[in-house]
Amino acid sequence: xxxxxxxxxxxxxxxxxxxxxxxxxxxxxxxxxxxxxxxxxxxxxxxxxxxxxxxxxxxxxxxxxxxxxxxxxxxxxxxxxxxxxxxxxxxxxxxxxxxxxxxxxxxxxxxxxxxxxxx
Numbered sequence: 001x002x003x004x005x006x007x008x009x010x011x012x013x014x015x016x017x018x019x020x021x022x023x024x025x026x027x028x029x030x031x032x033x034x035x036x037x038x039x040x041x042x043x044x045x046x047x048x049x050x051x052x053x054x055x056x057x058x059x060x061x062x063x064x065x066x067x068x069x070x071x072x073x074x075x076x077x078x079x080x081x082x083x084x085x086x087x088x089x090x091x092x093x094x095x096x097x098x099x100x101x102x103x104x105x106x107x108x109x110x111x112x113x114x115x116x117x118x119x
Contacts (some may be wrong), residue, residue, distance in 0.1 A: 003060060009044045010095050012088045012104075014081040019050035019057055023066045026059045033086050047090075047098070053077040056098075071099065079103035 017029065026048055030039045041061035049056045055072040078098065081088055094104040 003045070003062065005045075005092050005095065007043055008060075008092075009040065010047070010090050010092065011044060012047045012081060012090055013049075014086055014088055016051045016082070017048040017057075019048065019055065021048075023059065023068050026057065026068070027066060030059070045095075047095075049078055049080040053080055056080075073101055076101050 013029070013033070017026070021029065026046070027039075029048070030046060034040070042063075044061070046059045047056055048059070054077045055070070056078060058069040058071075060067045060069070078101070081104075090098075090104055098104050
């Protein structure tokens with residue numbers, strides 16, 4: 001069963017992850033990043049992306065075992081953070097954007113404000 005997203009801490013594991021890894025391999029990657037007994041599994045969803053950026057895996061601990069989710073996009077690719085810190089926390093809104101194929105970083109254009117002159 002998919003957890004209530006509103007109750008989760010969501011983390012992106014930045015960079016490239018070997019998506020041939022299954023549950024045990026991804027959990028081992030988290031232990032390497034956080035330390036052996038420091039991984040915050042409770043109420044957390046961890047997202048991993050491979051080098052092709054057209055798919056990602058999500059690892060979740062549901063208190064009775066790990067759950068692994070897998071998403072592959074038929075068209076397009078993910079805007080995945082590559083050169084930042086190892087783990088980046090994202091919001092629920094950013095997760096929804098990611099799942100639908102949008103960038104987690106919303107870009108907006110800032111236009112110059114034109115002030116009208118009166119004579």
